[in-house]
Amino acid sequence: MARTPSIMLELGTQAPDFSLPEPATGNIVSLSDFAGEPVLVAFICNHCPYVIRILDGFIDFAREYQDKGLKVVAINANDVENYPDDSPEKMAQLVREKNIPFPYLFDESQDVAKAYQAACTPDFFMFDRDGKLVYRGQFDAARPRNNEPVTGADMRRAADAVLAGEVPDPEQQLPSLGCNIKWKSGNEPEFS
Numbered sequence: 001m002a003r004t005p006s007i008m009l010e011l012g013t014q015a016p017d018f019s020l021p022e023p024a025t026g027n028i029v030s031l032s033d034f035a036g037e038p039v040l041v042a043f044i045c046n047h048c049p050y051v052i053r054i055l056d057g058f059i060d061f062a063r064e065y066q067d068k069g070l071k072v073v074a075i076n077a078n079d080v081e082n083y084p085d086d087s088p089e090k091m092a093q094l095v096r097e098k099n100i101p102f103p104y105l106f107d108e109s110q111d112v113a114k115a116y117q118a119a120c121t122p123d124f125f126m127f128d129r130d131g132k133l134v135y136r137g138q139f140d141a142a143r144p145r146n147n148e149p150v151t152g153a154d155m156r157r158a159a160d161a162v163l164a165g166e167v168p169d170p171e172q173q174l175p176s177l178g179c180n181i182k183w184k185s186g187n188e189p190e191f192s
Contacts, residue, residue: 004120004180006136007191011170013133015041015125016115020075020105023088024095029073029103031131038162039071040155041125043118043181044104045078046094047085049144050178051121055098057150058122058139062102065159070126072102077113078121078182086182113181114189120178126158126168134162137173 019030031039042058044051062072078086088106095104107113116125126135135158141148158168183189 003177005175005177006123007117007119008175009117009125009133009136011133015127015131015133016112018112020107020112022103022105024092024104029105034071036129037071038069038129039073039127041116042072042074043077043113043116043121043123044074045076045086045121046090047083048121048179053144054122054139054142054150057152059098059100061152061155066101068163070159070163074102074104075107075112076104077107077110077118079184083182110183110187117191118181120176120180122178123176124155126162128162135168135173138176143177
């Protein structure tokens with residue numbers, strides 16, 4: 001597992017648009033579906049130990065904060081030919097098993113991950129009601145090989161600020177850390 005930090009896209013960046021399939025439902029979900037609402041875009045996958053470590057806590061966070069007005073969407077951009085555990089079929093299975101309460105989308109072309117400069121799983125991007133990036137960084141300090149509890153403390157602090165119409169403190173935004181996005185051969189972005 002390659003420990004890869006998030007790139008920390010520049011705050012204020014406009015949310016890159018997307019329209020991607022949701023394997024669990026067959027629906028197409030677009031960024032425009034969340035227009036005028038704060039939204040958290042999370043790049044995750046099924047097999048990454050960093051994602052597995054926080055997934056239940058992230059699901060709990062999403063349930064709680066979606067009720068407060070934060071929209072949540074997750075995207076898997078991994079190369080499923082070489083990482084079949086991340087296939088659309090396995091994504092749909094995970095949604096059913098975990099009762100995931102947000103759309104879990106498949107970025108087969110990896111173009112959306114590139115547009116967001118997503119580097120790792122998990123990688124998080126929170127946008128305000130105007131679609132401006134106000135938080136990027138870690139969910140919390142929990143990692144596969146540490147004893148830190150999964151609390152979502154960093155994400156909760158940012159979400160509370162956004163929902164209160166405030167800007168999360170840039171000084172409290174620490175890079176996420178996880179497995180690198182599994183780019184298709186020849187499709188690696190320049191930023192990786």
